[in-house]
Amino acid sequence: MRAWRRASIVAWVTWMLASVFAPGVSVAVEPAQNWSDITRKARGQTVNFNAWAGDEKTNAFIAWVGEQIAKRFGVMVNHVKLRDTSEAVTRVVAEKAAGRDRDGTVDLVWINGPNFLALREEGLLFGPFAAMLPNYRYVDTTNVRSNLVDFTVPVDGYESPWRRAQIVFVYDGERVTEPPRSVPALLAWAKAHPGRTTHPNVRNFLGSTFLKQALYELVPDPEVLQRPPTDASFASVTAPLWAWYDALRPTLWRRGEQFPDNGPAQRQLMNDGEIDLMVSFNPAEAAVALSAGQLPDSVRTVVFDKGTIGNTSFVAIPYNAANKEGAMIVADFLLEPATQAHAQDFRQMGNITVLDLAKLTAAERAPFDALPRNPALPTSAELRRTLLEPHPTWMTRITAEWERRYTK
Amino acid sequence: MDDPHHGRVGAAVHEVTRARGGVLRLAPALTVAVFLLPIGAGLIGTALPAFGYLPAIGGRAFGIAPWRELFASPGIATAVRTTVVTGIAATLVSVALALGFCAVAHGRRWTRRIGGMLAPILATPHAAVAIGFAFVVAPSGWIARALSPWLTGWALPPDIATVGHASGWPLVLCLVAKETPYLILMIAGALHQVPAARHLGIARMLGYGVTEAWLKVILPQIYPQIRLPILAVLAFSLSVVDVALILGPSNPPTLAVLAVRWFGDADIANYFPGAAAACLLFAIVVGAMMAWVALEHAGEAVGRRWIARGTRSGAASIGARAAFAMTIALCAGSALAIVGMSIWSFAAQWRFPDALPGSLTLGNWSRLWASLAVPVATTLALALAATLIALLLVVCCLENESRTHRRAGDRALWILYVPLLVPQIAFLFGAQVLLVSTGLDGTFGAVVWAHLIFVLPYLFLSLADPWRALDPRYARSATSLGATPLELLLRIKLPLLMGPVLIACAVAFAVSVGQYLPTLFAGSGRVATLTTDAVTLSAGADRRVIGVYALLQAALPCCAYLLAVALPAWRMAHRRARWT
Numbered sequence: 003m004r005a006w007r008r009a010s011i012v013a014w015v016t017w018m019l020a021s022v023f024a025p026g027v028s029v030a031v032e033p034a035q036n037w038s039d040i041t042r043k044a045r046g047q048t049v050n051f052n053a054w055a056g057d058e059k060t061n062a063f064i065a066w067v068g069e070q071i072a073k074r075f076g077v078m079v080n081h082v083k084l085r086d087t088s089e090a091v092t093r094v095v096a097e098k099a100a101g102r103d104r105d106g107t108v109d110l111v112w113i114n115g116p117n118f119l120a121l122r123e124e125g126l127l128f129g130p131f132a133a134m135l136p137n138y139r140y141v142d143t144t145n146v147r148s149n150l151v152d153f154t155v156p157v158d159g160y161e162s163p164w165r166r167a168q169i170v171f172v173y174d175g176e177r178v179t180e181p182p183r184s185v186p187a188l189l190a191w192a193k194a195h196p197g198r199t200t201h202p203n204v205r206n207f208l209g210s211t212f213l214k215q216a217l218y219e220l221v222p223d224p225e226v227l228q229r230p231p232t233d234a235s236f237a238s239v240t241a242p243l244w245a246w247y248d249a250l251r252p253t254l255w256r257r258g259e260q261f262p263d264n265g266p267a268q269r270q271l272m273n274d275g276e277i278d279l280m281v282s283f284n285p286a287e288a289a290v291a292l293s294a295g296q297l298p299d300s301v302r303t304v305v306f307d308k309g310t311i312g313n314t315s316f317v318a319i320p321y322n323a324a325n326k327e328g329a330m331i332v333a334d335f336l337l338e339p340a341t342q343a344h345a346q347d348f349r350q351m352g353n354i355t356v357l358d359l360a361k362l363t364a365a366e367r368a369p370f371d372a373l374p375r376n377p378a379l380p381t382s383a384e385l386r387r388t389l390l391e392p393h394p395t396w397m398t399r400i401t402a403e404w405e406r407r408y409t410k
Numbered sequence: 411m412d413d414p415h416h417g418r419v420g421a422a423v424h425e426v427t428r429a430r431g432g433v434l435r436l437a438p439a440l441t442v443a444v445f446l447l448p449i450g451a452g453l454i455g456t457a458l459p460a461f462g463y464l465p466a467i468g469g470r471a472f473g474i475a476p477w478r479e480l481f482a483s484p485g486i487a488t489a490v491r492t493t494v495v496t497g498i499a500a501t502l503v504s505v506a507l508a509l510g511f512c513a514v515a516h517g518r519r520w521t522r523r524i525g526g527m528l529a530p531i532l533a534t535p536h537a538a539v540a541i542g543f544a545f546v547v548a549p550s551g552w553i554a555r556a557l558s559p560w561l562t563g564w565a566l567p568p569d570i571a572t573v574g575h576a577s578g579w580p581l582v583l584c585l586v587a588k589e590t591p592y593l594i595l596m597i598a599g600a601l602h603q604v605p606a607a608r609h610l611g612i613a614r615m616l617g618y619g620v621t622e623a624w625l626k627v628i629l630p631q632i633y634p635q636i637r638l639p640i641l642a643v644l645a646f647s648l649s650v651v652d653v654a655l656i657l658g659p660s661n662p663p664t665l666a667v668l669a670v671r672w673f674g675d676a677d678i679a680n681y682f683p684g685a686a687a688a689c690l691l692f693a694i695v696v697g698a699m700m701a702w703v704a705l706e707h708a709g710e711a712v713g714r715r716w717i718a719r720g721t722r723s724g725a726a727s728i729g730a731r732a733a734f735a736m737t738i739a740l741c742a743g744s745a746l747a748i749v750g751m752s753i754w755s756f757a758a759q760w761r762f763p764d765a766l767p768g769s770l771t772l773g774n775w776s777r778l779w780a781s782l783a784v785p786v787a788t789t790l791a792l793a794l795a796a797t798l799i800a801l802l803l804v805v806c807c808l809e810n811e812s813r814t815h816r817r818a819g820d821r822a823l824w825i826l827y828v829p830l831l832v833p834q835i836a837f838l839f840g841a842q843v844l845l846v847s848t849g850l851d852g853t854f855g856a857v858v859w860a861h862l863i864f865v866l867p868y869l870f871l872s873l874a875d876p877w878r879a880l881d882p883r884y885a886r887s888a889t890s891l892g893a894t895p896l897e898l899l900l901r902i903k904l905p906l907l908m909g910p911v912l913i914a915c916a917v918a919f920a921v922s923v924g925q926y927l928p929t930l931f932a933g934s935g936r937v938a939t940l941t942t943d944a945v946t947l948s949a950g951a952d953r954r955v956i957g958v959y960a961l962l963q964a965a966l967p968c969c970a971y972l973l974a975v976a977l978p979a980w981r982m983a984h985r986r987a988r989w990t
Binding site for chain 2: 050055056057058061062065082083084085086088089092093095096097099100102107120196197203255256257259260261263264266267270271273274275276294295296298405406408409410
């Protein structure tokens with residue numbers, strides 16, 4: 003008995019000691035409105051940039067961004083490597099729940115779609131801040147609707163664009179002579195080449211986007227996808243999708259019983275020779291990967307004739323971020339023409355820029371003109387037909403329905 | 411031991427210590443508090459949301475809604491079945507292989523260095539071995555590459571499932587490869603406690619073969635001592651997350667992975683079914699342990715009859731030989747897994763069906779060098795901090811034990827094993843909720859503490875026996891020459907025990923380096939170590955990059971081991987040189 007009492011006292015002392023490790027409490031200040039004030043305040047801050055870290059090229063780019071920003075603005079960037087962006091959302095929500103309304107641990111988060119909607123709906127984002135960024139004036143707000151509307155949700159300045167993505171298909175030109183150019187053609191190709199294509203797990207955004215892409219071509223009127231579905235409309239609208247998928251699934255890699263976890267895992271399968279055709283969200287994926295030795299030199303890219311889903315990746319600042327000024331410096335740096343050109347270089351990440359090149363001066367455009375070409379890159383004409391992302395609810399419902407149907 | 415002066419001197423020492431040993435007497439309680447407290451609080455913190463209570467996210471009413479949701483989720487029955495089957499299969503096979511191996515290997519000259527031989531496999535984190543295994547057994551993996559196309563005729567990898575197979579066999583294989591060496595080491599330790607050589611000699615005179623004799627005479631004597639390690643293996647196999655993520659099925663995954671997936675979901679409402687899944691896993695582990703104990707009774711009855719029948723060399727010997735061969739094969743497999751990933755880390759291109767990469771490069775290392783600095787530094791700092799704190803606590807406990815002459819009994823041993831018997835996921839979520847509410851989550855200190863929970867028991871278990879076995883006459887001589895207890899500890903005991911202390915530290919270091927889930931939860935995903943990065947990358951990055959991480963992950967603990975072995979040897983040589 004005495005031993006127990008002693009143990010409990012010691013336990014309390016241990017708890018108390020632990021609080022020594024607690025971070026010091028500092029007062030969060032509302033960010034200044036003026037850019038030079040922001041730059042001044044940002045100096046010395048360390049920005050916890052929460053970003054999905056499953057891609058080495060993107061990680062290297064973020065590291066490069068960190069070096070540049072440290073040199074130019076005296077702001078440190080700490081890349082918090084996420085397995086899934088939802089981890090950052092969870093953190094912010096947990097902090098809100100725990101009453102930590104200032105000095106939050108997430109300063110900047112790479113985000114879009116459902117995760118943005120989740121934070122926006124709960125009022126957990128700081129903003130509007132995008133228009134305060136000096137480089138925001140270059141953003142293409144006329145031709146690229148996805149820079150303003152994120153999965154049908156108006157951005158309203160609560161997130162700032164930094165890269166664009168569009169669905170393409172990567173194939174091995176040595177083994178695939180006639181790549182499919184439509185959703186029905188994909189099924190025909192898969193039937194003729196069983197086990198040679200797959201898609202990422204449907205819980206992964208690329209996997210669900212694969213299904214949404216199919217849905218786009220299979221529904222009579224794609225406009226319905228811009229509104230959230232009702233129970234009845236979901237069943238009727240997606241019926242052709244499931245019919246198509248039921249036919250496709252047995253022809254997939256591992257008979258559709260296993261799926262790669264995400265895009266990079268799928269790419270590794272292609273590099274290992276396990277598949278010949280794969281979906282990608284980066285039009286430069288083939289060029290990037292072959293230049294990095296991650297795919298054979300024979301890979302090429304194909305885009306569906308009727309257009310493919312395209313979206314924009316953003317960065318957002320949580321409402322309780324401790325280093326909002328530093329986070330804005332990072333967001334602005336990501337929009338700089340030189341940064342955007344660096345990101346678009348297929349030897350780096352190969353992302354399509356979010357800027358309107360017509361808004362740039364000749365000098366600012368020069369690095370874009372100087373970018374190298376590669377036979378694995380699609381032409382800009384091929385990428386012209388961009389389809390808007392459906393409302394986020396379609397994605398969550400398709401994922402749930404897929405799990406209900408195929409997870410036994 | 412039965413020295414008549416022992417008691418008197420002991421009492422004298424005790425008198426001397428009493429005045430100054432006050433702090434020391436708190437050591438056992440403090441040590442136990444360090445790990446029991448977070449586990450207990452964490453279990454409660456997980457159990458409450460499982461029944462709907464987590465006010466922070468709006469759960470205020472108790473109910474069974476989370477359980478309904480859990481049992482309604484797609485594939486849950488399969489997930490539970492996979493968990494139970496893989497966990498129990500891995501344990502049964504590991505135990506069988508370890509026993510067979512020891513029965514065959516007993517008394518052979520090379521077994522004296524068995525600890526050193528198994529050290530590299532034991533030290534390598536599970537995640538690194540699993541990552542390597544994935545490459546070795548994949549249809550486009552190393553085995554297939556080595557045999558294609560000349561033997562198999564495969565120009566392309568076959569479309570068959572290995573990694574991620576719904577049955578979970580690659581998961582079982584990897585767990586067996588890691589747990590068998592651990593059990594062998596535990597058996598080797600237990601063998602010191604019984605007069606094995608004498609008993610085996612008698613059995614052999616009665617005409618039994620060595621293997622048969624070991625199984626019939628030695629095993630019944632040592633089993634009580636390896637029982638806790640076996641239960642720890644059972645709990646671990648049922649609840650492992652990193653290995654299951656890398657090698658296990660994914661649609662649906664095992665229950666532990668399912669819980670982690672829910673805890674990491676964007677929709678925080680999923681915390682509730684996640685907590686229910688964690689509690690269900692806890693119940694499964696408890697149930698499996700009870701089943702195991704029941705199995706022991708059955709095994710005892712069968713074993714008695716088997717021994718009484720008196721067969722001199724039967725099927726058991728053949729089975730043991732097969733187990734011996736399989737253990738060697740699995741150890742070779744683990745080594746191959748690490749070698750494979752090491753080669754990947756230097757590969758420029760390595761395509762199916764090439765048995766080896768076409769060209770080698772240092773490019774992967776030089777490209778990653780900069781981004782490796784932080785995780786390597788964090789891994790080292792965490793491991794060193796956890797090891798040193800654990801060492802301090804353990805030495806205080808053991809020193810307290812020898813000063814008070816009260817040895818921790820069987821109950822204390824059970825307490826030590828608690829962190830190894832409770833599934834991590836069942837208390838880590840609850841512990842994280844507590845950490846978040848105190849603002850401690852994601853701090854270095856919180857992660858050190860989380861590591862400490864697992865580092866402490868291992869350090870204690872590896873240091874306790876050598877410490878207790880130290881000849882008490884050294885202490886008596888030193889005391890009679892006027893040494894204070896502190897001098898006795900610092901100048902006599904610690905130098906004499908330097909070897910075991912360093913080995914125990916290396917074990918602790920390796921345990922810390924391998925921690926995945928505790929780092930993830932206590933660090934709130936913000937504290938990146940080699941292991942957390944490697945598991946993140948294993949979900950799908952360039953295999954050359956994963957190779958770099960896996961090799962480093964394996965290299966750090968192995969270096970610690972080498973250092974632990976080399977330092978005392980170097981000191982001895984140095985000392986001899988000075989004396990001659």
